Amino acid sequence: MESVLGRYRNLTILVGILFLQVLGLAVQVKRSAENESTRLIRIWAVNAVTPFEKGIVWAQHGSSNLWHNYFYLRGVRQENRDLKQKIQQMEIERVRLSEDANQAHRLQALLAFKEQFIAKTVAAQVIGSSGSEQSRSVYIDKGTNVGLRPDMAVITGDGVVGKTLRVFQSSSQVLLLNDQTSGVGAILEKSRLQGVLRGTPSGEIVLEKVMSDETVQPGEKVLTSGGDQIFPKGLPVGTVTKVSPGSELFLNIRVQPAADLSRLEEVLVITQQEEKEPLASDSAPLRAADILAERLPTVPPKPATDAGKPTAAASAATTGAKPANGIPTQAQVTKPAGQNPSKVLSTAAPKSNAPGGTQKPASTPGKTADATPSATPAPQPEEPSTQPPAAQDTPH
Amino acid sequence: MPITYTSKEQVEVYRFSPVAAILIPLVALFLQAFIPLRLHFFSILDLPLLVVIFFAVARRSQVSGMLTGAAIGLLQDSLTHQPIGIYGLANTAVGYFASSLGVKIDVENAGSRFLVTLFFYGVHEVVYFAVARGLVGLTLQWSWPHELGSALANAIVAVPLFVLLDKFKQRA
Numbered sequence: 001m002e003s004v005l006g007r008y009r010n011l012t013i014l015v016g017i018l019f020l021q022v023l024g025l026a027v028q029v030k031r032s033a034e035n036e037s038t039r040l041i042r043i044w045a046v047n048a049v050t051p052f053e054k055g056i057v058w059a060q061h062g063s064s065n066l067w068h069n070y071f072y073l074r075g076v077r078q079e080n081r082d083l084k085q086k087i088q089q090m091e092i093e094r095v096r097l098s099e100d101a102n103q104a105h106r107l108q109a110l111l112a113f114k115e116q117f118i119a120k121t122v123a124a125q126v127i128g129s130s131g132s133e134q135s136r137s138v139y140i141d142k143g144t145n146v147g148l149r150p151d152m153a154v155i156t157g158d159g160v161v162g163k164t165l166r167v168f169q170s171s172s173q174v175l176l177l178n179d180q181t182s183g184v185g186a187i188l189e190k191s192r193l194q195g196v197l198r199g200t201p202s203g204e205i206v207l208e209k210v211m212s213d214e215t216v217q218p219g220e221k222v223l224t225s226g227g228d229q230i231f232p233k234g235l236p237v238g239t240v241t242k243v244s245p246g247s248e249l250f251l252n253i254r255v256q257p258a259a260d261l262s263r264l265e266e267v268l269v270i271t272q273q274e275e276k277e278p279l280a281s282d283s284a285p286l287r288a289a290d291i292l293a294e295r296l297p298t299v300p301p302k303p304a305t306d307a308g309k310p311t312a313a314a315s316a317a318t319t320g321a322k323p324a325n326g327i328p329t330q331a332q333v334t335k336p337a338g339q340n341p342s343k344v345l346s347t348a349a350p351k352s353n354a355p356g357g358t359q360k361p362a363s364t365p366g367k368t369a370d371a372t373p374s375a376t377p378a379p380q381p382e383e384p385s386t387q388p389p390a391a392q393d394t395p396h
Numbered sequence: 397m398p399i400t401y402t403s404k405e406q407v408e409v410y411r412f413s414p415v416a417a418i419l420i421p422l423v424a425l426f427l428q429a430f431i432p433l434r435l436h437f438f439s440i441l442d443l444p445l446l447v448v449i450f451f452a453v454a455r456r457s458q459v460s461g462m463l464t465g466a467a468i469g470l471l472q473d474s475l476t477h478q479p480i481g482i483y484g485l486a487n488t489a490v491g492y493f494a495s496s497l498g499v500k501i502d503v504e505n506a507g508s509r510f511l512v513t514l515f516f517y518g519v520h521e522v523v524y525f526a527v528a529r530g531l532v533g534l535t536l537q538w539s540w541p542h543e544l545g546s547a548l549a550n551a552i553v554a555v556p557l558f559v560l561l562d563k564f565k566q567r568a
Contacts, residue, residue, distance in 0.1 A: 135476030
């Protein structure tokens, strides 16, 4: 053994150094499962041990099942009946609890509905990069000394740049938008389709999780959706440059970032966000009619018109215009009870130009107000205020 | 047994002063991190790798070659946001095999330096991709035009760079 090691000393040292570095990587690397991530070394250790444990347990259960399911079945029938009854009761309880849970989720969503606004930012200078094409990150000259923390949004005046990844005393590492490990919740400005922005190994940005039956046009702006709880909603991210069918059921949407990620000099780090509920007056847009109503002089309200009655304006115009011969004008003729309004109106000239209203011509011409027991033959004033009424009835 | 900068075999080997052995890799790392901010195309070069190759072929010692590669690679990893060890593994392998080759062939002239750099850049990329994809789980795309272009660029830059670094060599 020693002679072998001595003969291949350098190779042994190489293997040793490589093994140590692989071990170091296994300690750092985490593989993501559904809701958590686990270190690679733990996965290796578990994968090395669990097959033996599974084998032993399988043998144990197998022998136990063989005894209970084939050789020892006493009381199984009664137990089966009891269990079925219990299942029915639990099913009813489950339905009730499910409804309660759904209601709780709805109420929780209503209570949690708030909008986020940028409250405070810190300006920083970009001082370095990672030096690697596989790691798209930069370093800025601000750190915990000014209150920076990991997972803070980093932006420029043009748009989103990335987020803080690691924060040191007086510097921070910022993961850029176009790195393949970055992810930003995004929404399309016009179509309001939501997706996830990711970087590619070549340094481009794609919008994922948009169904292939949706319509997305090149040139459409992409904004942050706020769903990742890091970037406030509504920040510009980029513009769609190319849309093509992608893998599975989603579109392949290329996005040109709004900020120039290859020439960053100064950035802003969002250190504080405010949450407030949107006010009804803030969210509801003002109608143009409301704006005009505020600016223009008050328009008098439209008088209410009742069928059969002369309009208020017409009556106001004829007030005091009682003809000299005593024959009442059309306006002065009151509507008798039960009288067909159309008959009353038929004697009135349809050309009345009394302000505020016109009189409807009746459908039955020639009828006068003779039906009115006490009414005199209805006059026909064209202009009630100027023309004396005619005593005879005049067919129309 | 202390690690020396000389090989046991009677070939032309060189040593470097401790200051040069430490400062040259640090300067290479600094330039690699800073210059791409101003010249975006500079990211295609890998100055730390060139320094590893230079030290390995100059010292002609497999142990010092792999240790130098490991140290520079781990420092290079620490600047990225990826797990520490990817560049470390790749540069360790390059340091070992470059020093092994340096014992066998003459690497003092420009032509051999160009070819050696071209070859070991390829080795470095293969090891890096294998570790990043297989172990770390990164989604990397191998692009032949990009890799060949990068290898050529690094090989071209290596020739004058090695001439510049020759000034720091001390005959053992």
